Amino acid sequence: xxxxxxxxxxxxxxxxxxxxxxxxxxxxxxxxxxxRYDVAxxxxxxxxxxxxxxxxxxVADSITTILQRDLEYSGRYNVLPVxxxxxxxxxxxxxxxxxxxxYLVTGAVSATASGYELALTVHDVVYxxxxxxxxxxxxxxxxxxxxxxxxxxxxxxxxxxxxAPGIAATRIAFTRKNPRSEGGIYTYDVLVVDADxxxxxxxxxxxxxxYSPAWSPDGSRLLYAVNTGGGWRLVERELAGGQVRTIDVxxxxxxxPTYAPDGSRIAFxxxxxxxxxxxxxxxxxxxxxxxxxxxxxxxxSPSYARDGSRIAFMSSRVGGMPHIFVMPxxxxxxxxxxxxxxxxxxxxxxxxxSPTGSEVAFHGHWxxxxxxxxxxxxxxxxGGQVRQITSEGANEDPSWAxxxxxxxxxxxxxxxxxxxxxxxxxxxxxxxxxATGSAGMRLADWSPPLLRAAQLR
Amino acid sequence: MNPDTAAAEAGLAHWGSGLRRGxxxxxxxxxxxxxxxxxxxxxxxxxxxxxxxxxxxxxxxxRVQLVSPPPTVEGPPRPVETTAPVVTPPQPQxxxxxPQxxxxxxxxxxQPKPVEAKPAEPKPAQGAxxxxxxxxxxxxxxxxxxxxxxxxxxxxxxxLQLKRYFRWGGAANLSAQVVFYIRRDGGVDGIDVIAGSxxxxxxxxxxxxxxxxxxxxxxxxxxxxxxxxxxxxxxTFEPQR
Numbered sequence: 001x002x003x004x005x006x007x008x009x010x011x012x013x014x015x016x017x018x019x020x021x022x023x024x025x026x027x028x029x030x031x032x033x034x035x036r037y038d039v040a041x042x043x044x045x046x047x048x049x050x051x052x053x054x055x056x057x058x059v060a061d062s063i064t065t066i067l068q069r070d071l072e073y074s075g076r077y078n079v080l081p082v083x084x085x086x087x088x089x090x091x092x093x094x095x096x097x098x099x100x101x102x103y104l105v106t107g108a109v110s111a112t113a114s115g116y117e118l119a120l121t122v123h124d125v126v127y128x129x130x131x132x133x134x135x136x137x138x139x140x141x142x143x144x145x146x147x148x149x150x151x152x153x154x155x156x157x158x159x160x161x162x163x164a165p166g167i168a169a170t171r172i173a174f175t176r177k178n179p180r181s182e183g184g185i186y187t188y189d190v191l192v193v194d195a196d197x198x199x200x201x202x203x204x205x206x207x208x209x210x211y212s213p214a215w216s217p218d219g220s221r222l223l224y225a226v227n228t229g230g231g232w233r234l235v236e237r238e239l240a241g242g243q244v245r246t247i248d249v250x251x252x253x254x255x256x257p258t259y260a261p262d263g264s265r266i267a268f269x270x271x272x273x274x275x276x277x278x279x280x281x282x283x284x285x286x287x288x289x290x291x292x293x294x295x296x297x298x299x300x301s302p303s304y305a306r307d308g309s310r311i312a313f314m315s316s317r318v319g320g321m322p323h324i325f326v327m328p329x330x331x332x333x334x335x336x337x338x339x340x341x342x343x344x345x346x347x348x349x350x351x352x353x354s355p356t357g358s359e360v361a362f363h364g365h366w367x368x369x370x371x372x373x374x375x376x377x378x379x380x381x382x383g384g385q386v387r388q389i390t391s392e393g394a395n396e397d398p399s400w401a402x403x404x405x406x407x408x409x410x411x412x413x414x415x416x417x418x419x420x421x422x423x424x425x426x427x428x429x430x431x432x433x434x435a436t437g438s439a440g441m442r443l444a445d446w447s448p449p450l451l452r453a454a455q456l457r
Numbered sequence: 458m459n460p461d462t463a464a465a466e467a468g469l470a471h472w473g474s475g476l477r478r479g480x481x482x483x484x485x486x487x488x489x490x491x492x493x494x495x496x497x498x499x500x501x502x503x504x505x506x507x508x509x510x511x512x513x514x515x516x517x518x519x520r521v522q523l524v525s526p527p528p529t530v531e532g533p534p535r536p537v538e539t540t541a542p543v544v545t546p547p548q549p550q551x552x553x554x555x556p557q558x559x560x561x562x563x564x565x566x567x568q569p570k571p572v573e574a575k576p577a578e579p580k581p582a583q584g585a586x587x588x589x590x591x592x593x594x595x596x597x598x599x600x601x602x603x604x605x606x607x608x609x610x611x612x613x614x615x616x617l618q619l620k621r622y623f624r625w626g627g628a629a630n631l632s633a634q635v636v637f638y639i640r641r642d643g644g645v646d647g648i649d650v651i652a653g654s655x656x657x658x659x660x661x662x663x664x665x666x667x668x669x670x671x672x673x674x675x676x677x678x679x680x681x682x683x684x685x686x687x688x689x690x691x692x693t694f695e696p697q698r
Contacts, residue, residue, distance in 0.1 A: 030516040030689030031615075033690060033691070034693040
């Protein structure tokens, strides 16, 4: 009885491939495809003009336009125009789907005692369902915070549709050297502008130089270095009340301050023993000055990693030329990040560590004949590849947006483009002007998110 | 020595000697049966495996050129809107500002008025029966080398729809291969993950994308001249952020 059983097994094993082979010859081949979703993918979205009573129709129009622009500036969407037949009425997913729209934003604005109420709905057109629905309270259109509230709504759309951080509800602080001097002394201003280029305003100034404004991690304060003739000092300004205080760190020559991610400490460069060294100071308790570097070269422009564990900075310790280094936040062995080629006088400075990853943005040139360009390197891979992301004109002083994708920088102007501040999307290379018209606008710093939709519910 | 331990050791010695002797162990019958059963199970699994694999045809990579128009804010810097912010004139200060131990009132420069540009002019109505708009605007630029496929538009639409239906906001650098076939009527069947990403939610999302696209018949019916009742697709989902 055993032999027939074994034989049947063997026959079965031999027959299977034969049968499969015969099946194969009668069938057309299949198709091999790959759908890759890279960072440059733009999801199709439409924002239908928000409905409102006639008395506030202009406000509703304004909100719609701000939202559309924010979504476009995020670099993540293709904002499609809305056909006339779909401007109002019940949302018919089939019609929107026929236009290849993936997400649709609809809304209704109504007036309240203190401003407006925005009932916002995000539709997933492809799946034919509501993805997110919420009602937000907006301040009056005359309020300085009206636009910021709409920006927060935009950021929430980015979050709910793509699980990505938005950057609309942020601002950029920078300095401006004014073109006319007073008795040989130039005045400087500190200015702030919304991330979409609106709401530009001056928040302070001095008859002397102002350098390196830096946002506190909670977005409530700015820290910068001021030189009005008697040396450099650090000034911290409360943005809401306008209070200003000088941070006394025991030195009359301090510059390039920055906050640690938890806001309790600051790092900066101070002049000691005939060169610039990096220091840390506990700003929360006004104490505990600590030296982070100690060498014969200049060390300036510290920038904390998002977890506060490392600091990127500029140092001239290699051949006397500025290079970008990364070291532990408490000081110690530093590793070079910018490219060093023997014989080439590369120049690299103004590092800014990404708030979302380990990329360092900085500006520099590869050799002494070049113009300054914005470059990116991975702080986690010293000696790794460096990516140059600008090429026209001179471009300097990059600062990351909180999404770790966009950068603001100073553009010196070139044929066809005005000098000023520009924003570049490092994923796609597309860029836009932020504030232009003056070559004196420099040293921009991008704020953290300043308002979230949850605060408006 | 504990009497129980001694007994256990003695028992072991007993069984040991018994096993060594041979005649006291189990007979050959159960052993052969066990081998046979294993062979049968292995053969069954092999045949089943063959059926799964050979149920699928050979997969061929066809040439795809899917190019969308450039994004609207691409290119050299240019003013984005007519109401672009203008730098306010400098605010001269009467005297050099000494270090400021006390709060000082702030001067507000004139602000550009936030006048919004009007929404884009609405385009002519398209209606419920409108044909899908031409592919593009989503930065979907795909160039895959391979053989010429007789129905390139059909292939492009599959890619577009898979992109539209797939939703993933989690970790990047995952990859899953999903196989399925499109029936003649445009419906989808035979969905299976043949190479998982290692992330259960990601794989599930990939299946969901194919399933939902099939349910909506988003791929459309097979081309009329297509020989065969099914078109097998092997798609690799690869989000990169």
